[in-house]
Amino acid sequence: MTYRILIVDDNEDILEFLSQVLGDTYTLHLAGNGEIAQKILDAEIVDLIISDIMMPGIDGFELCQLIKSNVEYCHIPVVLLTVKNTYQSHIEGLEVGADLYIQKPFSAELLQLQIANLLENRAKIKTHFASSPFEDVRVMAHSKTDEAFLNKLDEYIRKNISDPNLHIDQLAEHMNMSRPTLYRKIKSLSTLSPKELINITRLKKATRLIAQNEFTMSEITRMVGYSSQSLFNKNFQRYFNVSPGEYINSLDKDQAN
Incomplete structure (x- = not known):
């Protein structure tokens, strides 16, 4: 870059x-x-x-x-x-x-x-934010203004996380910004596109649901807005460098210790 x-x-x-x-x-x-x-x-x-x-x-x-x-x-x-x-x-x-x-x-x-x-x-x-399953989005804030912006954005994404069609136009309207302005802001703050930020927020939510051990993997996939189990597995591996199954095994080992 x-x-x-x-x-x-x-x-x-x-x-x-x-x-x-x-x-x-x-x-x-x-x-x-x-x-x-x-x-x-x-x-x-x-x-x-x-x-x-x-x-x-x-x-x-x-x-x-x-x-x-x-x-x-x-x-x-x-x-x-x-x-x-x-x-x-x-x-x-x-x-x-x-x-x-x-x-x-x-x-x-x-x-x-x-x-x-x-x-x-x-x-x-x-x-660190992009690769850490539990890291909060506010870690990227460099001011109170940034923190308030990220909070508002993150809350909206999480509220609508089960919607597989959630996209930047909805985010821009909610944040009272034009689409290009929101894109520049998110890209500059995180190096992620708005689509990637939505995606990684879905995956971070999935890690928390997996850790709760209350839902099947197919249920979690739907809950975080993925219509395809294979796409969910692929993106999970891409961002966190482990498959969902490997992540579950790591949690089991931690609990055993």
Whole structure:
């Protein structure tokens, strides 16, 4: 996977420099001001934002605050670049929700390492959620806004989990978002498409039902919205790296111990 970074700076020399530093590793979107940055955010999936603070119009602090207060992209990490090296500017950066605050001039190598670490840490959380049968969706939340969004989304999916035809249009209507906006939000938060998120929520529900040992496997398959036992088995194996039968055996061993 190639991460997508939005760079916001009114200085063309800085945009060119950062493009040279990061262009071989990441897919880049460039914006000369905050207004252009917002248009890009409304149209593209962005994994990280690097913004200068001192810009005409919407400055970096204002842009960061707009991003972190908007449910559609508050999950995106923001790196602020500044020539200021004052205690107050650092405080202001933290108050608007910046994830990193880097002073100019900066080492290209240090910037690359900090960005890579930030993205890698987020990727580990996403992978952990997708591959862990009992992990709650809220583990991917990076703010209270994200947590409320994920709670609302997860509750709706679970309420309608037995419906094999549950799809993104229903989710978008429930979340009061357009289909493209919801897709970008879910994809960026989890690396999963809405269809995949619905699927993995079905499977996580199935693991809990299996552990209760009150239903047959065919009953569980229907309860979580699968019309085909073979498709259920295939997806269970794909996400959790064990078959439903192997999962049952592992639970029996745990209980025996």
